[in-house]
Amino acid sequence: MEYRRLKLEDLISKAGESKQNAYLDVYIKRLDSTIKVKKPNNGLILESIDLIKEDAHESDLHLVYNSIIEPNIKDSTLHDTYNVSRPVEILDKIFTLGEIAGISKILVGSAGYEESAVKLVEDIKN
Secondary structure (H helix, E strand, C coil): CCCCCCCHHHHHHHCCCCCCCCEEEEEECCCCEEEEEECCCHHHHHHHHHHHCCCHHHHHHHHHHCCEEECCCCCHHHHHHHCCCCHHHHHHHHCCHHHHHHHHHHHHHHCCCCHHHCCCCCCCCC
């Protein structure tokens, strides 16, 4: 397969582009509904990577909690209703462990951390 070489002009032309599709709709099958998430920025991804060293679930909670836009899971009334002591615990009350991990995986993939994002090309011809 032939791949096109990235050129300086390509990078310059992309500099003015806005970040399209900064939000994603994620379907939760069990709830038969979608949630709206914001693609994580580099800082949030790096914080989550740092947390994963100690506790993978805490890492997922941190990433997902800070990415969900709708519904507003940061609402204190919701936290009071579910009687959570830490705000991120609301996710464990609303979603299953698998759903939280799945949402996290989608978010990480949207930040470019997916196997198909980059590929080693052998024998590139100039």
